[in-house]
Amino acid sequence: MAVIARPRRSVLYMPGSNARALEKGRSLPADGLILDLEDAVAPDAKDTARDQIVAALAAGGYGKREIQIRTNGLNTPWGYADIVAAAKTSADAILLPKVESADTVRQVAAIMEAEAAHADMRIWCMMETPLAMLNAREIAGAHPRLGGFVMGTSDLAKDLNCAHTPDRLPMITSLGLCLLAARAYGLAILDGVHLDLADDAGFAASCTQGRDMGFDGKTLIHPKTIAAANTAFAPAESEIDWARKIIAAYEDAASEGKGVVVVDGKLIENLHVVSAKRLVAMADQIAEMDAA
Numbered sequence: 001m002a003v004i005a006r007p008r009r010s011v012l013y014m015p016g017s018n019a020r021a022l023e024k025g026r027s028l029p030a031d032g033l034i035l036d037l038e039d040a041v042a043p044d045a046k047d048t049a050r051d052q053i054v055a056a057l058a059a060g061g062y063g064k065r066e067i068q069i070r071t072n073g074l075n076t077p078w079g080y081a082d083i084v085a086a087a088k089t090s091a092d093a094i095l096l097p098k099v100e101s102a103d104t105v106r107q108v109a110a111i112m113e114a115e116a117a118h119a120d121m122r123i124w125c126m127m128e129t130p131l132a133m134l135n136a137r138e139i140a141g142a143h144p145r146l147g148g149f150v151m152g153t154s155d156l157a158k159d160l161n162c163a164h165t166p167d168r169l170p171m172i173t174s175l176g177l178c179l180l181a182a183r184a185y186g187l188a189i190l191d192g193v194h195l196d197l198a199d200d201a202g203f204a205a206s207c208t209q210g211r212d213m214g215f216d217g218k219t220l221i222h223p224k225t226i227a228a229a230n231t232a233f234a235p236a237e238s239e240i241d242w243a244r245k246i247i248a249a250y251e252d253a254a255s256e257g258k259g260v261v262v263v264d265g266k267l268i269e270n271l272h273v274v275s276a277k278r279l280v281a282m283a284d285q286i287a288e289m290d291a292a
């Protein structure tokens, strides 16, 4: 199953136990929402949170936003019931926490089949433990329902016993391994959260770093960060103009039987045009998303 390329600049977590947040999600300008049953929900609120998420999705109103339900793990008292309930909703994906093996993905896919989950519902994996990093490739290829990875950089820093520095150097290898596995298997991949809500400059820098590394977008914990993520992960006007320019120049050259062209002193080959077309297609989708 090919992953649908869609805007995923900003993907906001919200606790399933927080009815106000679930309501707000219908109007926030985020490309995606993660309705959380795991770490943001206290044990005695898990059942209520599950019911609230199911009811919120049945009521609808989330528009074009991509909806993921983050369940508890299958090795917890709530995981199985979460997956059964999520599989019956209209959500775009079930997001599994702390995945460490392809077997876990296949187990969840089997539950989804048994519960007749809709055909387009994907499985996404939180990548947030050292073993997940080492098994990223087998996880990425585990099942056709797989849609993408979400980096869990807070859990990862805890398990690596590393510092969560602004430049994220101690976890660069991990980020890179997951990016490699995701792209090798055609998956989407979202960067981890920035926990300091008072640190606008640090947040912007982490978005720039994530975008430059190749992430599709950033996971967020507060609505006030949506706009900055949307800007950072969208192509700039100058990039869109350049992309359109080289597409046109290359098409002219191709019509004359040439395989390369020089635009403003830069050599343009087909591979640049492929990237340029992808960028323009994404810009068009973002314009559609922002207009909705």
Ligand SMILES: CC(C)(COP(=O)(O)OP(=O)(O)OC[C@H]1O[C@@H](n2cnc3c(N)ncnc32)[C@H](O)[C@@H]1OP(=O)(O)O)[C@@H](O)C(=O)NCCC(=O)NCCSC(=O)C[C@H](O)C(=O)O
Binding pocket: 012, 013, 014, 015, 020, 021, 022, 024, 025, 036, 039, 040, 126, 128, 151, 152, 153, 154, 155, 156, 192, 193, 221, 222, 223
């Ligand atoms: C961090 C928060 C607890 C702060 O909440 P609050 O004090 O309510 O913030 P504000 O008063 O500033 O809120 C202003 C309005 O915005 C709404 N709001 C706030 N946060 C959200 C949200 N996440 N989604 C939707 N709406 C939100 C408030 O309701 C206010 O609205 P209004 O009533 O109109 O004024 C809170 O932001 C929060 O709970 N954030 C999410 C935390 C979370 O989900 N954490 C778990 C995910 S991160 C993770 O697990 C990482 C990963 O696994 C890893 O290992 O790295």
Ligand SMILES: [Mg+2]
Binding pocket: 039, 097, 126, 128, 152, 154, 155
């Ligand atoms: Mg985590």
